[in-house]
Amino acid sequence: MGPLIDLLPLSYTESVVVVGAAVLGVAAGVLGALAVLPRRSLVGDALAHSALPGVAIAFLVTGARDPASLLVGAAIAGLIGAFMMVGIERTSRIRPDAAIGVVLSSFFSLGIVLLTYIGTTGNAQQAGLETYLFGQAAGLLERDVNVMAVIAALSIACVVLALRVIKTTLFDRSFAASVGVPVRVVELATTALLVAAIVIGLRAVGAILMVAMLIVPTVTARQLTHRLGPLLALAGVIGASVGATGALLSSRAEIPTGPVIVLVGTAVAVAAVLLAPGRGVVWRWAHRRRERRSALSSGVLIDLETALHAGPPPTVDELVLASARPRGDVRRGLRALDRAGLIERDDDRLRLSESGAAAAHAALDERRLWSAWLEHGWRLDLGDAREPDPRDLRRTLGDELTDRLLGFDAEAAPS
Amino acid sequence: MSDAMIIVLTAGLTATALALLGPFLVLRRVALMGDAVSHAVLPGIVAAFLVFQTRAPLVVILGAAAFALICVLAIEALRGTGLVASDAAIGLVFPALFALGVLGIHRYAANIHLDLDSTIYGEIAFAPFRTLDLGGVEVVRSVLIMGVVAAVNLGLITLLWKELKVTSFDPDFARSIRFSPTVVARLLLIAVAVTAVTAFESVGAILVVALLIVPAAAAYLMTDRLVAMVAIAVAIGWVSSVVGYAGAVEVDASIAGAMGLTAAVIFGIALLASPRHGLIARAVRRARTRRAVERALAEERGAQGAGA
Amino acid sequence: MSMARRLLPALVAIVVVVLLGAACASDSSTSGGDVGERPVRVTTTANFITDLAEVIGGERVEVTGLLGPGVDPHLYKASAGDVAALRDADVVFYGGLDLEGRMADVLDELSDDKPTIAVSEGIPDDRKRQPTEFEGKFDPHIWFSVPLWREAVDVVEQAYVELDPDNADGYRERADAYRAELEALDAEVRETLASIPDDKRVLVTSHDAFGYFGEEYDFEVVGIQGTSTATEATTADIDRVAGVIADRGLEAVFIESTVSPQTIRAVLAAAERRGQTARIGGELFADAAGERGTPEGTYIGMVRHNVGLIAEGLAPSGSR
Structure with missing residues (x-):
């Protein structure tokens, strides 16, 4: 990563942090998907807590606060913790979130007991054992960035080579086992890679940022695609962009890097949840509103057509009486029809324009078709029971079925 | 009453308050709500300190409770969109709130020691020393507070029992009989937030996180009935309090840690030896089935042999 | 309602336990008073x-x-x-x-x-x-x-x-x-610190615990972050401290026994880019003295240890 760091038009520290955050984003993004999709999102949080007994035991064994052995201790504890989570989940009815919670609280309790035990032994080296392991994003070292880059490359390679296998193990274990995929081995390998990334990430940037970086990219990507391959690629890209953007913003504003990246990431994920096309909350809301409006205006249109059929052009008040809708709804519907050029006003009397008359007939036809579907739809005997789209029966049923349906309706009509 | 009694009583009442709620969290797949709240209260503490310039417990608790509520309601809102799984929703919300707190400290309080350990996280060992003068009678604060919280929680789940039961197992059915699962879920989560914050103040974070999840998860392994699950969770909480305290005294270690560890051991025992869902019971059942199948096959072969 | 009746005993139990605990705050004999002949x-x-x-x-x-x-x-x-x-x-x-x-x-x-x-x-x-x-x-x-x-x-x-x-x-x-x-x-x-010339009297540590030391013995104390351990450093903090090391030509910085040395290492890397190679001059006792039975286990030993490290790290090579 050295050349890339030198290339950026930033101070050395800023470049290291920006590149580091981006690389971390790639690794956490890609590997995070393997945790988030099987509902083990909080594995990062659990491993951050389970590092404590690992560090304490490493200290008890070696008697010294040597960074390398503490890191190994944390990694081993993390591996044991992760396998226990998966084990509890696989062998019992406990679901992933509770399994993670049980491991988190057990390991952390053990860590505190060990720490207070060490405290009474009076070894001065114990100072800051628990904080020793957690870094912060602004303190990223070039060496850590390189290690993260290796992890990122490994995880991308692993995912590219074994996408199929990972997919079947993630979504259909029994099927995977039945077609001869070594499910256990795949799960073991991905879990180990995940643990390695998390433990190294904890030392490089701390717990909170690590937790967020594992989750944000996948949640965001999930709103944009539902296919695993594109999702993984997208998660990597999103992770990198969130990391780099957050790091740049924080150094411009001279505020702590880690929290800024977390907040940028959360904002991105929430924005995706709100705005994702076809899926997002705002999109769905706007869609529903559009639908409600169009239903209302076509209803008012039919009411007007019926009134015109029955007598002279009505005033708005007469139409309200005839249609039995709230006045506000009628007015809103009329406004929409006015805008679409479907009605004409003759003083305060309402008439249909030429296109309005056509639209009214179309709407009436559609309504008739709908009630025919409700009443006689079962007689069509749709083989695979695929429900047609209620808003556009003719297209989804096809002309032939539609004609049969209208035929049933005509037969049943008393006239 | 001795110090030991007070500590065990504090822990037991805290365990009761938490174990009354824990089973519902486990059933709803939001077991880690306690851990989320333990981080998410940081901005509340910073805000309270900035406004009132004090670390007085009441002010700190109010600030923390405000953000605990924001945390649980934001998680519920995200989950309610149906676009984010509950565990991912938890993992999105609490890091963001914690990050907000860190930025607040950096901006306004970088030169004083203001953190969770020195403000909201209490230490159960000190429970006997923290007393309150109520009309001339000296009462132990944590026992009083956690007792009140436990009683309120008991009242709450009694009143909402049917609703909680239905919405925990079958939200769609609940909706169809016009229980609003959202309102029930919100009430439950508000209770969790308030209980967690008051319990942090009395006994510290880790014991709260542990007692909210571990007894409930162990009880879930032991029974299929909700009433039994709640009762067993409370019982495990008390056993963990008593045994954990004794263990802590034995090795002179952290009391909260030892209690959490005891609960974990009980979970391990349940995982192995629960009569219905334990690993041993399952293995025995599987072996029995295999033997029965083998016997049936052998008999069939015997019958065929005789027939030939 | 049946549920309410069933849970009533539990409610009563909680109330009884609370009254028990609340009414009788600890009566364990607190000592105090006259110590007499005992220690x-x-x-x-x-x-x-x-x-x-x-x-x-x-x-x-x-x-x-x-x-x-x-x-x-x-x-x-x-x-x-x-x-x-x-x-x-x-x-x-x-x-x-x-x-x-x-x-x-x-x-x-x-x-x-x-x-x-x-x-x-x-x-x-x-x-x-x-x-x-x-x-x-x-x-x-x-x-x-x-x-x-x-x-x-x-x-x-x-x-x-x-x-x-x-x-x-x-x-x-x-x-x-x-x-x-x-x-x-x-x-x-x-006397020990006198060997350090005025322009080198700068104590760089990871967080701000040595303020009184600086005031008393005329050192500029440069912490990467403030006193609070709950906040994080910014890249500007790292660059600022690296700038001090480079400008003053400092040869040593110090880590504290209770804070992760990561940020100090980042500072050293940044200072090296500015052409000043400094080293970690050792670990200072910050919020606790050393082990019992060792010289650093006493207050005096702790101070000697810290001051010795600082003098060794910052005094020009000739005077050591």
């Missing part, structure tokens, strides 16, 4: 306070330190035995000024039963450092200035004399001797 039972927090209490108390006291060597008072987790240590003590000495975090409330409540004394209480406000943002919130790390710590001797001496007047002479004698020792130590510190 004075003393409980202390940080281990340099333990050292002080033992030195002044001599044979007359039994001291229990709650925080072992290397335990940061901010991160202290109580163990089960600490309850009895607090309950049975005749007197409790602690650092004060929020050094002990939440425990301060407990010690405050305990003061109804027995003297609980902050060793920093004798220091007038104008000699205490306070951050600009918060009035009345003082920096607790007074022990890095030997003359300020000398004030703590008076506080402890006074407490012992009041508690055990029969042996007042012994306490006074030992306190006088220790004050003399501290004066000698102060002179020694100044």
Whole structure:
């Protein structure tokens, strides 16, 4: 990563942090998907807590606060913790979130007991054992960035080579086992890679940022695609962009890097949840509103057509009486029809324009078709029971079925 | 009453308050709500300190409770969109709130020691020393507070029992009989937030996180009935309090840690030896089935042999 | 409703338990009062306070330190035995000024039963450092200035004399001797540090615990982040500190026993890019003294260790 760091038009520290955050984003993004999709999102949080007994035991064994052995201790504890989570989940009815919670609280309790035990032994080296392991994003070292880059490359390679296998193990274990995929081995390998990334990430940037970086990219990507391959690629890209953007913003504003990246990431994920096309909350809301409006205006249109059929052009008040809708709804519907050029006003009397008359007939036809579907739809005997789209029966049923349906309706009509 | 009694009583009442709620969290797949709240209260503490310039417990608790509520309601809102799984929703919300707190400290309080350990996280060992003068009678604060919280929680789940039961197992059915699962879920989560914050103040974070999840998860392994699950969770909480305290005294270690560890051991025992869902019971059942199948096959072969 | 009736016994049980617990706050005999001939039972927090209490108390006291060597008072987790240590003590000495975090409330409540004394209480406000943002919130790390710590001797001496007047002479004698020792130590510190030229008197550490040291011995103290360990550094902090190292040509920076050395390493890497290679001059004891039985296990040993490292790291090579 050295050349890339030198290339950026930033101070050395800023470049290291920006590149580091981006690389971390790639690794956490890609590997995070393997945790988030099987509902083990909080594995990062659990491993951050389970590092404590690992560090304490490493200290008890070696008697010294040597960074390398503490890191190994944390990694081993993390591996044991992760396998226990998966084990509890696989062998019992406990679901992933509770399994993670049980491991988190057990390991952390053990860590505190060990720490207070060490405290009474009076070894001065114990100072800051628990904080020793957690870094912060602004303190990223070039060496850590390189290690993260290796992890990122490994995880991308692993995912590219074994996408199929990972997919079947993630979504259909029994099927995977039945077609001869070594499910256990795949799960073991991905879990180990995940643990390695998390433990190294904890030392490089701390717990909170690590937790967020594992989750944000996948949640965001999930709103944009539902296919695993594109999702993984997208998660990597999103992770990198969130990391780099957050790091740049924080150094411009001279505020702590880690929290800024977390907040940028959360904002991105929430924005995706709100705005994702076809899926997002705002999109769905706007869609529903559009639908409600169009239903209302076509209803008012039919009411007007019926009134015109029955007598002279009505005033708005007469139409309200005839249609039995709230006045506000009628007015809103009329406004929409006015805008679409479907009605004409003759003083305060309402008439249909030429296109309005056509639209009214179309709407009436559609309504008739709908009630025919409700009443006689079962007689069509749709083989695979695929429900047609209620808003556009003719297209989804096809002309032939539609004609049969209208035929049933005509037969049943008393006239 | 001795110090030991007070500590065990504090822990037991805290365990009761938490174990009354824990089973519902486990059933709803939001077991880690306690851990989320333990981080998410940081901005509340910073805000309270900035406004009132004090670390007085009441002010700190109010600030923390405000953000605990924001945390649980934001998680519920995200989950309610149906676009984010509950565990991912938890993992999105609490890091963001914690990050907000860190930025607040950096901006306004970088030169004083203001953190969770020195403000909201209490230490159960000190429970006997923290007393309150109520009309001339000296009462132990944590026992009083956690007792009140436990009683309120008991009242709450009694009143909402049917609703909680239905919405925990079958939200769609609940909706169809016009229980609003959202309102029930919100009430439950508000209770969790308030209980967690008051319990942090009395006994510290880790014991709260542990007692909210571990007894409930162990009880879930032991029974299929909700009433039994709640009762067993409370019982495990008390056993963990008593045994954990004794263990802590034995090795002179952290009391909260030892209690959490005891609960974990009980979970391990349940995982192995629960009569219905334990690993041993399952293995025995599987072996029995295999033997029965083998016997049936052998008999069939015997019958065929005789027939030939 | 049936559920309500079924849970009623449980509610009653909780109420009974609470009334039981609430009504009878601890009746465990708190000692205090007349100590007579038995040794004075003393409980202390940080281990340099333990050292002080033992030195002044001599044979007359039994001291229990709650925080072992290397335990940061901010991160202290109580163990089960600490309850009895607090309950049975005749007197409790602690650092004060929020050094002990939440425990301060407990010690405050305990003061109804027995003297609980902050060793920093004798220091007038104008000699205490306070951050600009918060009035009345003082920096607790007074022990890095030997003359300020000398004030703590008076506080402890006074407490012992009041508690055990029969042996007042012994306490006074030992306190006088220790004050003399501290004066000698102060002179020694100044002499050792004299080898460092004015432009190199810059102490770079990971967080801001050495303010009193800087004021007393004329050092500029540069911390990467403020006193709070809950916040994080910014890239600007790293660059700023690296700039100081490069501009002043510093050869050594220091890590503290209770903070992750990661940010210091980042600073060194950034300084190297600016053409100044500095090294980690060693680990300073920050919020706790060293192991019992070793020279660093006492207050005096801790100060000598820190000052020795600083002089070795910052003095020009020729003068060493």
